[in-house]
Amino acid sequence: MALAGTHPRTFRAVLEYDGTDFHGWQVQAGRRTVQGVLEEALASILSARVPVIAAGRTDAGVHALGQLVSFRAATGIPPERLAAALNSRLPPDAAILSLEEAPADFHATRDARSKVYRYLVLEGRTPRPLLRRTTWRVPVRLDLRRMREAARCLVGRHDFASFRTNPGPEGEGRGTVRRVLRVDLRRRGGLLALEVEGEGFLYNMVRAIAGTLVEVGRGRWEPGRVAEILAARDRRAAGPTAPARGLVLVSVAFGPPRTAGRRRSPGGRKLDPRPPARPRMVRKAGRRRPGPPGEAMP
Known part of the structure; x- marks a missing residue:
């Protein structure tokens, strides 16, 4: 619960x-939205509305293994107890994996330096019932070599207008690069x-x-x-938008913002989205240069 006279604290969590x-x-x-159920759970514990900020606003049907969120709350509850209380109130399809106190000015959107998304394609004509909610089934075996060759041109700084479906619900004021x-x-x-990172x-x-x-690949x-397609800067030139169910954040x-007029060494801290006992299915990303956060839904 919220305590009278308690100063607001900033919390950082992986969801x-x-x-x-x-x-x-x-919201x-x-x-029914992820932000909505998380804020409802917080309100039931702290008896106050607590806005929650996310590193990325995932679209309907998109999953997350490691969504980074932050919020400020006037409470004396230790982070580990707050995480347990939240998980006891969240629905079965959402859970807090880790929660810690963060610097007062931490902001999950502004402080995000990079994101890793994975898209899963199930190849073949045989349905896999246990994978139907998390994959896009394509009835043929794809040519992985051709796909890798095609993907090379996407790495780097480019105008990705051909790969954007409309400007998004709230527009994109930073352009399409x-x-x-x-x-x-x-x-x-x-x-x-x-x-894709x-x-x-x-x-x-x-x-x-x-x-x-x-x-x-087909x-x-x-x-x-x-x-x-990349050079065309025209969405009509690219392929279809794959179904949302195959995508996971x-x-x-995350890390401190870039200092104006001074180069920073590459890197950003990454919270492990999974408990330590689980084997990692994705290798850790290499060192990276900090950059502006993306606010759209991939």
Whole structure:
């Protein structure tokens, strides 16, 4: 509960959720959202409304293994007890993985330096019921070599207008230029995983990249066409927007903002989105240069 006379403290947390039954992250009147259920759980503990900020506003149906959030609350409850209390009140499709006190000025959106998204494609004609909520099933085996060749041109700082579905719900005042740090593709059994790490993303950008690379993998387009699509700056040139269910926000790296007029050494702290006992399925990202956060939903 909130304590009279207690000074507000800033908290930083990592949140995991199955996005299937949520209408995205952001609070919407009359709709079930991740932000909504988290703020309701906090209010029930602290007897006060506590706004929660996220590093990225995931869209309806998109999942998260490591969504970074922050909030300020006047409470004397230790972080570990607050995390336990939240998990006892959150629905089964959302959970706090870690929670700690942060510097007073920490802001999950502004302090995010990069994000890692993973898109999962299930190859083949055989349905996999246990994977239906987290994968896009494509009925053929994709050509991984061609997809990797096509993806090389996406790494770096580019205008990704061809991979944006509209300006997004709230527009994008920073234009359409973003910096992608890496694009990895790998196969494990019948699952093909696309991972994209970037300093910021446009609305539906990762899903548009996934849809475009699948066209290449199916043999419908040559790998070189992706560079042409990038140069076109026209959404109509790219492939389809892949379904939301295959996309997951894996992790968020954060750190202090860039100092004007002075170069900073690369890097940003990343909270591990999974308990230590679990084996990591994704290798840690390499060192990176800090950059502006992306506020759109990939």
